[in-house]
Amino acid sequence: MEKSKFVIAVYVDNTAGVLTRVSGMFTRRGFNIDALTVGETERSEYSRITICITGDEYDKEQLINQLRKLVVVKKVEVLDEDANKRELMLIKVKNDSQHRNDIMTAVDVFRASVIDYSMQSMCIEVTGNPSKIDAFVKLMQPFGILEMCRTGIVALDRGSETLFTK
Amino acid sequence: MKLKGSQILVKTLIEQGVTDVFGYPGGQVINIYDALYEYKDQINHVLTAHEQGASHAADGYSRATGKVGVCIATSGPGATNLVTGIATAMLDSIPMVAITGNVPCSLIGKDSFQEIDITGVTLPITKHNYFVDKIENLADTIREAFAIAKSGRPGPVLIDIPKDVQVASYEYEEKPVVEKKPLPKVSDDKIAQAVELITQAKRPYIYIGGGAAGLGMGKDIVAFAEKIDAVIGCSFMGLSAVPQNSSRFLGMQGMHGHYASSMAQNEADLILAVGVRFSDRATGNVSKFAKNSKIIQIDPDCAEINKNIRVDLGLVGDVEDAFKRIAAATQSASNPSWLCRVNDLKTEEKQFENEIAAADTAPLTPRQVFEIINAEKPANTVITTDVGQHQMWTAQYVEFDRPRRWVSSGGLGTMGFGLGAAMGAYVATKDPTVLITGDGSFGMNLNELATAVTYKIPVVIVLMNNGVLGMVRQWQTLFFGKRYSNTVLDRKTDFVALAKAFGADGYLAETPVEFKKAFQKALQANGPTVIDVRIDKDAFVLPMLPPGGAIDDIITKV
Numbered sequence: 045m046e047k048s049k050f051v052i053a054v055y056v057d058n059t060a061g062v063l064t065r066v067s068g069m070f071t072r073r074g075f076n077i078d079a080l081t082v083g084e085t086e087r088s089e090y091s092r093i094t095i096c097i098t099g100d101e102y103d104k105e106q107l108i109n110q111l112r113k114l115v116v117v118k119k120v121e122v123l124d125e126d127a128n129k130r131e132l133m134l135i136k137v138k139n140d141s142q143h144r145n146d147i148m149t150a151v152d153v154f155r156a157s158v159i160d161y162s163m164q165s166m167c168i169e170v171t172g173n174p175s176k177i178d179a180f181v182k183l184m185q186p187f188g189i190l191e192m193c194r195t196g197i198v199a200l201d202r203g204s205e206t207l208f209t210k
Numbered sequence: 211m212k213l214k215g216s217q218i219l220v221k222t223l224i225e226q227g228v229t230d231v232f233g234y235p236g237g238q239v240i241n242i243y244d245a246l247y248e249y250k251d252q253i254n255h256v257l258t259a260h261e262q263g264a265s266h267a268a269d270g271y272s273r274a275t276g277k278v279g280v281c282i283a284t285s286g287p288g289a290t291n292l293v294t295g296i297a298t299a300m301l302d303s304i305p306m307v308a309i310t311g312n313v314p315c316s317l318i319g320k321d322s323f324q325e326i327d328i329t330g331v332t333l334p335i336t337k338h339n340y341f342v343d344k345i346e347n348l349a350d351t352i353r354e355a356f357a358i359a360k361s362g363r364p365g366p367v368l369i370d371i372p373k374d375v376q377v378a379s380y381e382y383e384e385k386p387v388v389e390k391k392p393l394p395k396v397s398d399d400k401i402a403q404a405v406e407l408i409t410q411a412k413r414p415y416i417y418i419g420g421g422a423a424g425l426g427m428g429k430d431i432v433a434f435a436e437k438i439d440a441v442i443g444c445s446f447m448g449l450s451a452v453p454q455n456s457s458r459f460l461g462m463q464g465m466h467g468h469y470a471s472s473m474a475q476n477e478a479d480l481i482l483a484v485g486v487r488f489s490d491r492a493t494g495n496v497s498k499f500a501k502n503s504k505i506i507q508i509d510p511d512c513a514e515i516n517k518n519i520r521v522d523l524g525l526v527g528d529v530e531d532a533f534k535r536i537a538a539a540t541q542s543a544s545n546p547s548w549l550c551r552v553n554d555l556k557t558e559e560k561q562f563e564n565e566i567a568a569a570d571t572a573p574l575t576p577r578q579v580f581e582i583i584n585a586e587k588p589a590n591t592v593i594t595t596d597v598g599q600h601q602m603w604t605a606q607y608v609e610f611d612r613p614r615r616w617v618s619s620g621g622l623g624t625m626g627f628g629l630g631a632a633m634g635a636y637v638a639t640k641d642p643t644v645l646i647t648g649d650g651s652f653g654m655n656l657n658e659l660a661t662a663v664t665y666k667i668p669v670v671i672v673l674m675n676n677g678v679l680g681m682v683r684q685w686q687t688l689f690f691g692k693r694y695s696n697t698v699l700d701r702k703t704d705f706v707a708l709a710k711a712f713g714a715d716g717y718l719a720e721t722p723v724e725f726k727k728a729f730q731k732a733l734q735a736n737g738p739t740v741i742d743v744r745i746d747k748d749a750f751v752l753p754m755l756p757p758g759g760a761i762d763d764i765i766t767k768v
Binding site for chain 2: 061064065068072102105106109110112113114115
């Protein structure tokens with residue numbers, strides 16, 4: 045079966061050890077996580093985990109069903125393909141007179157912002173969907189990337205539907 | 211009523227209908243044991259020789275009754291000793307609550323004496339687990355644990371209680387026994403689709419698993435098979451679910467299943483799978499499993515549908531309800547040529563079984579042992595086993611007269627399971643209990659003989675002694691050119707003397723006459739009996755589907 049990327053949103057109890065239970069299930073069942081984020085939600089008793097996975101239809105079905113069996117999991121949905129997905133990256137690149145203008149142009153075009161600046165380096169914040177972030181990383185490579193970190197995506201379906209009304 | 215945590219624990223167990231627990235005391239559960247002492251007229255504690263024995267006893271207790279088995283162990287090594295028993299229960303979906311003590315919260319994470327993160331250790335082998343760090347949550351956590359253990363697809367739940375919570379005081383108020391959460395009913399539409407598929411079938415095969423074994427549906431299953439002219443097979447875990455005197459019942463299928471049952475499953479055009487998970491030991495090579503068949507699967511666990519085998523129709527929910535609705539809605543059918551074909555398969559099976567029996571010239575053969583057990587065992591006998599050849603022979607030969615009389619580790623295949631499980635089953639039922647074991651498996655947890663003697667548990671231990679690890683040896687013979695690496699035990703253990711040293715009875719049986727006599731005596735005893743049954747080291751379990759093989763690879767003679 046053909047593999048594709050998909051995003052799963054999971055509402056879990058906001059208690060200690062929940063992330064271990066969820067990620068442990070993935071390890072145990074042999075699923076690979078591309079990215080995972082977790083954070084607070086509109087309901088204080090729940091956290092929302094957003095997981096990016098590459099897999100086929102079988103993986104998708106198994107994953108959802110195995111997630112639903114966890115006692116701490118309250119709701120699981122695969123998000124629509126056109127869901128709003130955002131990721132944040134901080135990236136530290138070398139700064140020298142030769143490349144400064146090129147970097148600043150890229151920052152401008154990508155609507156990124158420079159959040160730290162020295163004569164040797166600058167730190168840039170970029171937000172967007174993962175492909176935009178990928179493109180920005182590629183663009184920075186020739187200038188010398190010193191350090192970077194990405195948050196992994198957060199995502200919400202379009203429209204007024206929510207995970208609980210879906 | 212204000213009580214200490216340890217008292218709340220024991221009171222809540224009593225409140226939840228627990229009458230027997232199995233365990234072993236230690237530093238971090240000493241308060242719990244003090245509370246058990248206080249309430250000993252309401253709850254019976256069985257002190258095992260080892261925590262592993264306690265976990266298997268809780269498991270056997272549950273398998274024989276359907277009730278939630280309970281075991282208790284101290285922190286650290288006590289808790290880790292439960293692990294194999296918890297995993298065994300997990301793989302066979304057995305409801306169990308395991309309770310462990312832990313060091314006080316102030317010492318957690320400091321590598322304190324006998325501190326272990328047992329919720330971390332048991333995360334992948336429990337249905338759910340808890341670390342109770344607040345006394346106010348204790349009683350409700352225990353109640354929730356029971357609800358989880360017995361609801362849906364059952365399984366083990368562990369509750370880790372640090373010492374400071376055991377000694378803290380809190381208000382306790384008795385509550386009713388938690389009920390199983392009702393399973394969703396399968397939709398009418400799905401039932402109609404199932405009926406449609408069954409109506410089209412000419413060669414139907416009803417396949418019963420552990421998920422149906424405890425439900426007492428045996429008569430309904432046979433009646434439905436007769437109505438639609440189907441045959442019935444079962445997985446290892448489904449044994450004892452169906453009355454074996456029905457001519458429709460072909461026995462266990464799979465790696466060491468009955469020839470006719472495996473062959474018929476392969477030739478069927480419709481398999482109605484009820485509470486099975488299509489284990490690799492049952493299916494062999496999944497890409498070649500039941501290629502000619504439509505498959506309908508009924509299971510309480512959504513994740514079992516399409517997990518190992520792609521099915522044509524998956525029904526998730528209340529198994530018994532769905533089965534009965536399907537049975538009621540399906541018209542009678544007649545499939546004489548299918549039954550005729552199955553009869554031919556049965557004849558073939560008989561033939562090669564007779565050939566094997568004729569070729570076996572040992573003074574006492576496994577088949578003779580089981581013929582005697584079948585003839586002599588009283589009604590309602592609980593049959594427990596360890597793991598290996600003896601287990602597969604038991605699955606093939608023993609005739610069960612009612613559900614919940616089959617207590618054996620299927621999914622995990624835990625050698626050393628049997629003696630603890632037999633004790634648990636006896637404590638639960640007080641029915642005659644027979645443990646069929648091997649010299650390899652028995653060696654793993656024979657320390658529990660001490661427990662059986664102390665509590666006068668009259669388990670009849672049929673120790674099929676061939677001096678080798680027979681199942682691995684069988685594989686070595688067939689697939690490894692008879693290179694018997696570390697499977698020849700060649701021990702000098704005198705099992706009769708060993709039994710006597712523990713305070714049990716012991717007999718040696720080298721012939722059918724000796725075995726029958728010993729078995730009869732053992733059934734009358736007030737405590738455990740070990741019968742050292744000498745069998746040939748090269749007696750094989752047949753037929754055999756090689757691991758990962760397909761039905762065409764079936765081995766019927768060596």
